[in-house]
Amino acid sequence: MKTLDLKIRLRCGDDIAIGPGKADLLAAIQEAGSISGAARLLGMSYRRAWLLVETMNRCFREPLVSTSAGGRHGGGTQLTATGEQVLKSYRDLCVRALAEIESHMGEITALLVT
Amino acid sequence: MKTLDLKIRLRCGDDIAIGPGKADLLAAIQEAGSISGAARLLGMSYRRAWLLVETMNRCFREPLVSTSAGGRHGGGTQLTATGEQVLKSYRDLCVRALAEIESHMGEITALLVT
Numbered sequence: 001m002k003t004l005d006l007k008i009r010l011r012c013g014d015d016i017a018i019g020p021g022k023a024d025l026l027a028a029i030q031e032a033g034s035i036s037g038a039a040r041l042l043g044m045s046y047r048r049a050w051l052l053v054e055t056m057n058r059c060f061r062e063p064l065v066s067t068s069a070g071g072r073h074g075g076g077t078q079l080t081a082t083g084e085q086v087l088k089s090y091r092d093l094c095v096r097a098l099a100e101i102e103s104h105m106g107e108i109t110a111l112l113v114t
Numbered sequence: 115m116k117t118l119d120l121k122i123r124l125r126c127g128d129d130i131a132i133g134p135g136k137a138d139l140l141a142a143i144q145e146a147g148s149i150s151g152a153a154r155l156l157g158m159s160y161r162r163a164w165l166l167v168e169t170m171n172r173c174f175r176e177p178l179v180s181t182s183a184g185g186r187h188g189g190g191t192q193l194t195a196t197g198e199q200v201l202k203s204y205r206d207l208c209v210r211a212l213a214e215i216e217s218h219m220g221e222i223t224a225l226l227v228t
Binding site: 001002003004005006007008009010011012013016017018019058059060061062082085086089090092093096097100101104105107108109111112113 | 115116117118119120121122123124125126127130131132133172173174175176196199200203204206207210211214215218219221222223225226227
C-alpha cells in the first residue's frame with residue numbers, strides 16, 4: 001500500500017509556531033474545551049500540552065488559546081478567533097500541498113513495486 | 115526569522131520508500147561514489163546507510179543504487195537510471211509543494227509576531 005506523508009512546519013526563530021502536532025492540539029482543545037481534556041484525547045501529558053500552547057501563544061501576535069475563569073458555565077478554555085483562523089489556514093495549506101503533490105507524483109509512484 | 119519546513123515521505127507498506135533522509139543519501143552516493151563515503155558525508159554509520167539503500171532497492175521495481183566490483187577504476191557504487199529519476203522526481207515534488215505552500219501562506223504568516 002502506498003501512502004503519502006506530508007509534514008509542514010512553520011518555524012518562528014527556534015520555535016515551531018505551527019505544525020502537525022500543534023494543529024492536532026488546537027483541534028483537540030476545540031473539541032475538549034480544556035487543555036487537560038485535549039491532552040487526554042491526544043495521550044500527552046498536561047505539561048507538554050501546556051508548553052505547546054505557550055509556544056503558540058508566543059509565536060503569534062495574538063493568543064491562539066484563551067482561558068476564561070468562572071462565569072455561568074464555570075469558565076473553560078477555547079480557541080480565540082486567531083486560533084481558529086490559524087488552524088483553518090494551516091489545514092488549508094496542507095490540503096493544497098497534498099493536492100499539488102498528488103497531481104504530480106505519478107512519475108515516482110509508477111516506479112514503486114506494486 | 116520565519117522559515118518553512120516541509121517533509122514529504124512516500125510510504126510503501128511499512129517502509130518509507132523515499133523521504134528527506136533517503137533523498138540526501140542518494141545525492142551523497144552520487145557525490146561520493148560509495149556507500150561508505152556517502153555515510154561519512156552525512157555523518158551516519160555505514161550500516162545505517164546500507165539499510166536505507168536496501169529499503170529503497172526493495173521498494174522500487176528496480177534498484178536505485180548499484181555496485182560494480184572490479185573494472186578499470188576498481189568498481190564503485192552509483193545511482194542507476196531509476197535512482198537518478200527517483201531523486202529528481204522527489205526533488206521536483208518538494209519544489210512544487212514548497213511553491214504551492216509559499217504562495218498561499220500569507221494569511222498565516224501575517225498572524226505571526228514580526
